[in-house]
Amino acid sequence: MKFGIIVFPGSNCDDDCRYVMTELMQQDSFFLWHKTEDLNGADCLILPGGFSYGDYLRCGAMAANSPIMKTVKSFADNGGIVIGICNGFQILQEASLLPGTLIRNKNLKFICKNIHIRVESNNTPFTNTCRGSEVLKMPIAHMDGNFFVDKKQLQKLEESGQVLLKYCNEDGEPNEEFCPNGAVGNVAGVTNLEGNVCGLMPHPERCSEKILGNQDGLKIFGSIVSYLNTKNR
Amino acid sequence: MQHDIQITPKIVEEHGLTAEEYSLIVETLGREPNITELGVFSVMWSEHCSYKSSRVHLKNFPTDGSQVLMGPGENAGIVDIGDGLGVVFKMESHNHPSFIEPYQGAATGVGGIMRDIFTMGARPIANLNSLRFGAIDAPRMSYLVKGVVAGIGGYGNTMGIPTVGGEVCFNKCFNGNILVNAMTVGLIDAMKIYSGKASGDGNPVIYVGSKTGRGGIHGATMASDEFDETSDEKRPTVQVGDPFTEKLLLEACLELMSSDAVIGIQDMGAAGLTCATFEMAQRGQSGMQVDLNKVPLREEGMSPYEIMLSESQERMLMVVTKGREEEVKRIFEKWDLNCAVIGYVTYDGMVRITKDDKVVVELPVSPVVKNAPIYERPLEEPKWLKKLQEGLNINDIQVPDDLNDVLIKLISSPNLACKAWVWQQYDHMVMTNTAVLPGSDAAVIRIKPYISSNIAETTKRDKGFNKGIAVTTDCNSRYCYLDPRMGAQLAVAEAARNLACVGAKPLAITDCLNFGNPEKPEIMWQFVSAIEGMSEACRQFETPVISGNVSFYNETKGNAIYPSPVVGMVGLLDDVDKTCTAWWKDEGDVTILLGRNEVELGGSEYLELIHGKTEGFPPSLNFQREKAVQKVCRIGITSGFIKSAHDVSEGGLAIALMESSLLRPNGLIGANIELEDNIRADALLFGETPSRIIISVDKEHVDTMLKIAKEEGALATKIGFVGGRLFNINNYISIELSDLHSRWSKALKNILEK
Numbered sequence: 001m002k003f004g005i006i007v008f009p010g011s012n013c014d015d016d017c018r019y020v021m022t023e024l025m026q027q028d029s030f031f032l033w034h035k036t037e038d039l040n041g042a043d044c045l046i047l048p049g050g051f052s053y054g055d056y057l058r059c060g061a062m063a064a065n066s067p068i069m070k071t072v073k074s075f076a077d078n079g080g081i082v083i084g085i086c087n088g089f090q091i092l093q094e095a096s097l098l099p100g101t102l103i104r105n106k107n108l109k110f111i112c113k114n115i116h117i118r119v120e121s122n123n124t125p126f127t128n129t130c131r132g133s134e135v136l137k138m139p140i141a142h143m144d145g146n147f148f149v150d151k152k153q154l155q156k157l158e159e160s161g162q163v164l165l166k167y168c169n170e171d172g173e174p175n176e177e178f179c180p181n182g183a184v185g186n187v188a189g190v191t192n193l194e195g196n197v198c199g200l201m202p203h204p205e206r207c208s209e210k211i212l213g214n215q216d217g218l219k220i221f222g223s224i225v226s227y228l229n230t231k232n233r
Numbered sequence: 234m235q236h237d238i239q240i241t242p243k244i245v246e247e248h249g250l251t252a253e254e255y256s257l258i259v260e261t262l263g264r265e266p267n268i269t270e271l272g273v274f275s276v277m278w279s280e281h282c283s284y285k286s287s288r289v290h291l292k293n294f295p296t297d298g299s300q301v302l303m304g305p306g307e308n309a310g311i312v313d314i315g316d317g318l319g320v321v322f323k324m325e326s327h328n329h330p331s332f333i334e335p336y337q338g339a340a341t342g343v344g345g346i347m348r349d350i351f352t353m354g355a356r357p358i359a360n361l362n363s364l365r366f367g368a369i370d371a372p373r374m375s376y377l378v379k380g381v382v383a384g385i386g387g388y389g390n391t392m393g394i395p396t397v398g399g400e401v402c403f404n405k406c407f408n409g410n411i412l413v414n415a416m417t418v419g420l421i422d423a424m425k426i427y428s429g430k431a432s433g434d435g436n437p438v439i440y441v442g443s444k445t446g447r448g449g450i451h452g453a454t455m456a457s458d459e460f461d462e463t464s465d466e467k468r469p470t471v472q473v474g475d476p477f478t479e480k481l482l483l484e485a486c487l488e489l490m491s492s493d494a495v496i497g498i499q500d501m502g503a504a505g506l507t508c509a510t511f512e513m514a515q516r517g518q519s520g521m522q523v524d525l526n527k528v529p530l531r532e533e534g535m536s537p538y539e540i541m542l543s544e545s546q547e548r549m550l551m552v553v554t555k556g557r558e559e560e561v562k563r564i565f566e567k568w569d570l571n572c573a574v575i576g577y578v579t580y581d582g583m584v585r586i587t588k589d590d591k592v593v594v595e596l597p598v599s600p601v602v603k604n605a606p607i608y609e610r611p612l613e614e615p616k617w618l619k620k621l622q623e624g625l626n627i628n629d630i631q632v633p634d635d636l637n638d639v640l641i642k643l644i645s646s647p648n649l650a651c652k653a654w655v656w657q658q659y660d661h662m663v664m665t666n667t668a669v670l671p672g673s674d675a676a677v678i679r680i681k682p683y684i685s686s687n688i689a690e691t692t693k694r695d696k697g698f699n700k701g702i703a704v705t706t707d708c709n710s711r712y713c714y715l716d717p718r719m720g721a722q723l724a725v726a727e728a729a730r731n732l733a734c735v736g737a738k739p740l741a742i743t744d745c746l747n748f749g750n751p752e753k754p755e756i757m758w759q760f761v762s763a764i765e766g767m768s769e770a771c772r773q774f775e776t777p778v779i780s781g782n783v784s785f786y787n788e789t790k791g792n793a794i795y796p797s798p799v800v801g802m803v804g805l806l807d808d809v810d811k812t813c814t815a816w817w818k819d820e821g822d823v824t825i826l827l828g829r830n831e832v833e834l835g836g837s838e839y840l841e842l843i844h845g846k847t848e849g850f851p852p853s854l855n856f857q858r859e860k861a862v863q864k865v866c867r868i869g870i871t872s873g874f875i876k877s878a879h880d881v882s883e884g885g886l887a888i889a890l891m892e893s894s895l896l897r898p899n900g901l902i903g904a905n906i907e908l909e910d911n912i913r914a915d916a917l918l919f920g921e922t923p924s925r926i927i928i929s930v931d932k933e934h935v936d937t938m939l940k941i942a943k944e945e946g947a948l949a950t951k952i953g954f955v956g957g958r959l960f961n962i963n964n965y966i967s968i969e970l971s972d973l974h975s976r977w978s979k980a981l982k983n984i985l986e987k
Contacts, residue, residue, distance in 0.1 A: 009569065010477050012393020016665045019681065049663075051391040054477025110386045112660045113653075114898070141390070141660045206662045211679050211809060213668075 001228045003029035004042030006072070006088075008063040012050035013085065013205060020205045021046075025221050034066040043228050044081040045072060047088025049141070049203060059102065059144045060090030069095050081125050081224060082197045086142055089189075089199030098192055098199045099157060100149040105142070106182025112141040114214070115180050117188045117202055118168040121161050124191060125227035126198045129219050135172040136165075136216040138202035140180060145201040147183035147190075154185050165189035165200055238268045248275035254606060261600045269538045269586075269593050273601060276504035276542060277511060280785055283605035286751040287783045290764050294778040295771050300740050301779055308349040308429055308500065310779025311421060312740045314805050316695070318680065319423040320702055321355040324363070324416035324745040324801040326784035330471040331413040335380025340388040340474040341546055342415045347392060348500035351483050352549065354427040354490045355419030358664060359678050360389045361399040362415045363706040363745070363799045364655075367408030369647045374408070375985050381413055384474075386658040391476035392483065396659035397667055397676035399706050403647040406710070409789025414745040414782075416801040418704055420684050427490060429499030429509075431552045431578045432517035436496060438510075438576040439558070441565050442482045442548040445506070446531030448472045450542045478547040478570070485568040486549060494557035501548040507541045509550040510584050515602040517552075523576035525588040537586065537593040552578055612761055613754035622715060625849030627834050632915045636965045639843055640887055641976060643919070646842055649884045650980035651895070668701060672896050673815040674734035674880050675705035677806065701809025703737035705802055709883065710795035712851035715836045717759040719851050721766035721798045726859050726923055727882055728802035729774045733863035734878040734926060736812050736870035737804030739774055744781040744800055749793025751785045759796040767798055773856045776802060813870045815879035816897035817904065820956040822876055823935045824904060827862045828925035829948045830886065832916040838883045839919035852922050859924040861947035866926050868941055874934040881925035887918035887962060889927055894960055894970060895977055901970045906953035906962045914965050929955055 003021045007014045014031060021029035030040060039045065052063035063069070069091075076082050076097055084092040092098040105111055116137055119130040130136070149157065157163050165188040168174040174186040181201070189200030204217030238244070245255045248271055258274050259265055266274060276282055284291065296304040302319045303311035309323035327342025343360060350357050362385055367374050389396045394417070431438065448471075489495060497517060501509045506528070514521045525540050535543075553561055558574055565572035579585070584601075586594035633639050643649050656671040669677035680700045707728040713720030729739045744767065749756040771778055787794045806812055834840050835849020869875035881889040886908075894903055910917055930938050935951065942949035961967045 010391070010480055012391075012480065012663060016663065019665065050393060051477060051480070054391060054475070054480075056477065109383070110390055110658045110660070112390075112662060113657050139662050141662060143390075203662070206665050209665070211668050212662075212665060 001043045003044050004032045005046045006032045008034045008052035010052040011048050013048040016205045017046050017048045020208045034068050037071045047084040049086030060094040063091045064094035076197050084199040092199045097197050102144050103146045103148050104144050110143045114139050116168050116170050117165040118172045120163050128223045139206045140202050146181045147187040162190050272538050272542050273507050277601050278605040285605050286608050289609050296777050298777045308352050317423050319421045321419040321421050323780035324743045325782040327413045332411050334471040335377045336384035337473050339381040339384035339413050341472045343388040344474045345502045346415045346417045350417045350419035352500045354425050355421035357394045357417050357419045359418040360396040361706050363399050364401045365407045365412035366403050368405040369403050371408045388476045390660040392480050393663050395661045395663050397661050406795045410787045412747050414799050430497035430516035431513035431519050434580045436552050436555050436578045437574045439551050440575045441572045443478050444529040444531040445543045446545045472544050472546050481568040489564045494553045496552045498551040505544050511601050514598045520579035520581045520583045522579050522585045527575040529571040537588045610757045611754045612757040614758050615755040621848050622850050644977045645980040651978045654981040674731040675703040677703050677735050677812045679809045699808050701806040703732045703735045703804040705731040708799040710797040711836045714795035715851050717762040717796050718766035721763040722770040724800045725770035728800045730880045732804035733866040734880050737806045739776045739804045741779045742776050742802045746783045747797040749788045763798040811871045813878045817893050817902045817955040818876040822929040822955040824929050824953045826950045826952045830910045831922040832912050833920045833922045837921045861945050862924050865942045865945050865947045875928045877929045879927050885919040895974050903957040903959045903970050
């Protein structure tokens with residue numbers, strides 16, 4: 001499968017994603033410069049983490065207007081698989097490809113640590129190799145990961161199965177106490193209504209290797225590869 | 234600043250130059266300098282740039298070794314790690330700016346040291362920082378702590394370079410002058426090392442990066458002065474950082490440097506364009522002609538003086554092969570960065586700067602760079618020192634009845650509490666190489682088989698390539714205050730011990746020497762003693778000094794900080810999978826103490842915190858013993874016998890043991906420790922005798938470990954077992970772990986965010 005990793009000015013997890021896809025997942029992966037409109041035949045697009053345009057304006061707002069984003073939108077509209085991690089999640093929201101907004105962490109600080117998330121649905125291209133309600137350990141690293149929608153919208157997202165991941169404790173209880181950033185409903189990751197675009201704050205590419213002490217991230221990338229393989233068969 | 238201004242003694246003094254130094258300038262030039270030229274001399278001859286008080290002593294450092302690819306003198310030093318790769322590193326201070334404006338001061342410190350690394354052609358792979366604050370309840374202190382930590386995070390996180398380690402200490406001697414020392418480690422293709430040199434007659438001089446503004450003028454001169462009541466007025470001399478631009482600059486520079494267009498490149502950091510032009514010409518034995526009208530400016534109406542002295546961040550100066558200008562421009566345009574040819578290399582040994590077709594600076598390179606006066610300043614042992622050292626009679630100190638209480642007080646104190654509040658604000662996992670995270674003795678960084686897939690370098694190493702490096706920073710200022718020579722030795726020894734605890738073999742060090750006013754003989758004595766101690770220790774551990782920085786004038790209203798020669802050490806792991814962390818692994822494992830317990834309480838955290846005394850001699854170091862302990866630990870880790878290793882340092886044996894219980898990320902495990910030494914309980918528990926490491930091993934490997942220790946001449950003693958929910962030491966200490974954990978992990982947050 002071909003994975004296009006979009007590089008915005010200030011992306012800094014682009015290389016990490018490329019490493020995971022090429023070296024660990026043994027897939028064909030390449031960078032796509034934000035000024036291009038050609039996706040180079042990618043089967044899946046990854047919007048990596050980082051600080052596009054320094055996050056000097058609202059996180060993701062500048063990058064969402066890059067030339068490549070028009071193509072990303074039509075790719076997504078045609079059912080293409082798109083995943084945004086951290087800053088990539090923020091960009092997809094700003095591009096109106098995903099619901100909600102990500103505001104400053106509740107403690108107003110940057111937070112980098114391992115947290116737990118519960119898989120809310122394993123019937124998606126991003127989680128199909130996970131067990132139902134499986135608890136994954138994953139690092140977060142962000143200043144603005146506090147997912148926000150109003151109550152009504154949250155309920156709608158829950159009902160439509162768009163809430164993909166929730167912060168929880170290691171036993172899988174999604175209490176507010178285990179929410180690192182103040183996100184409503186402990187939401188750590190969502191999909192669009194159609195289920196082909198996903199955004200998440202935790203970094204699966206940072207926990208996909210034994211040397212890093214945790215390989216839970218492979219479940220996300222493995223799910224995508226497995227989904228694409230089935231679809232293209 | 235008007236160009237035709239008349240130089241008066243007052244102006245000379247305002248530029249931080251003495252009357253004698255000014256006479257030397259006039260004598261060298263055979264004329265009076267103009268105001269811009271005076272500005273050039275003021276920064277180039279400042280303590281910060283010229284090392285005029287330290288140079289004669291720095292010569293004494295050992296700087297050679299078969300592993301050294303580049304010693305001191307360039308932007309950073311480099312060690313060889315085999316497979317065609319080098320590790321580049323350096324530490325630098327940003328003390329003065331951080332005290333005036335903590336966020337920007339710390340941020341630009343991090344930005345500056347990263348530029349020093351990538352200007353050599355390396356990709357930065359890790360940041361560390363060594364922070365020293367005043368008493369946590371001193372005025373402004375919590376503001377300074379929060380600002381510095383946020384600033385370091387703000388810059389490093391945006392750059393996508395993990396901040397993986399360092400230290401945070403508190404002591405009232407830093408109330409008026411905090412220390413912010415930043416270190417960056419980079420990875421380089423050993424065949425592609427760039428130097429900051431200008432050569433090739435007529436080759437273009439190209440300016441890239443941010444535009445030049447009025448920020449930071451005279452930063453280098455400020456850093457060469459003491460603080461007083463007017464320090465707040467110096468706020469405008471602090472630069473403002475733009476990490477986003479630096480990230481672009483990093484990528485653009487590395488992309489360009491993967492071709493062969495670049496001849497020399499240098500960061501415009503302290504003393505900006507002045508330092509870059511003169512130093513590059515000096516290294517290339519050449520000259521330079523620069524037109525200031527071509528420099529990208531942020532503001533209109535900037536004078537030559539301002540342009541030459543601006544310390545605007547995120548700028549680089551480079552010399553490229555004639556005819557390759559368009560290639561350079563294409564790359565910098567791709568990254569939306571300024572790029573301008575501002576001059577060319579000449580061969581007459583002069584730097585000539587013009588503006589509006591008028592020559593505004595015309596100075597010979599060598600005298601400006603090399604002829605700064607060298608001072609061999611007088612030194613004298615402080616009169617108060619002996620009294621302080623000999624003033625401690627531990628027989629006068631009562632062993633406290635409740636040692637549980639002492640332990641709790643210690644672990645809830647800012648110096649010994651968990652520092653997660655700090656490092657969780659730093660992205661320490663980006664680049665996916667951090668094999669041992671912050672919190673253990675040293676951080677371990679895996680080296681991927683290629684430097685970066687994002688630039689042309691995609692050469693894969695051999696299939697078996699699985700190397701890693703370990704990094705740490707260390708210094709105990711209190712030890713150095715009580716005995717600078719021994720304190721500096723202990724700093725090097727502890728750094729090496731920290732590396733041993735993760736299984737790494739030390740390669741080399743960088744240093745950041747933070748001291749008071751060198752014009753005072755007692756400060757100079759501290760400085761020279763520390764250099765002697767550090768040199769001796771570096772010879773012993775075969776870790777040459779490959780880069781470093783001196784920061785003098787760390788004083789406020791005449792009160793100097795404790796001398797703080799901070800050591801940054803890098804070590805190598807041939808197989809990164811064979812590393813180790815500090816926490817217990819499994820119930821039933823056996824705990825072994827490598828090294829011996831002695832009665833040494835001088836300079837300890839315990840003595841200061843519990844008894845309010847900062848006196849006595851710091852613990853003493855026996856190199857042979859230290860090296861044996863480290864070697865045993867390394868052997869045990871690389872052969873897979875050791876399951877956890879943690880060095881005994883501040884707070885002593887009890888704190889080290891407790892940390893092995895509390896650091897465990899996946900559920901706490903207690904320990905039952907039985908110590909048989911017949912020495913007073915407080916010295917046994919909280920004394921800081923060096924050359925000790927606590928390891929834990931599987932039951933079946935105990936005898937093997939003891940045998941290895943014996944063979945290497947190190948003392949090893951079985952001291953107990955891992956397990957349970959209690960932390961017990963003899964009948965002295967017995968505490969429930971979750972209570973202990975809660976106090977330890979929340980202490981810093983509770984103090985800082987109350």
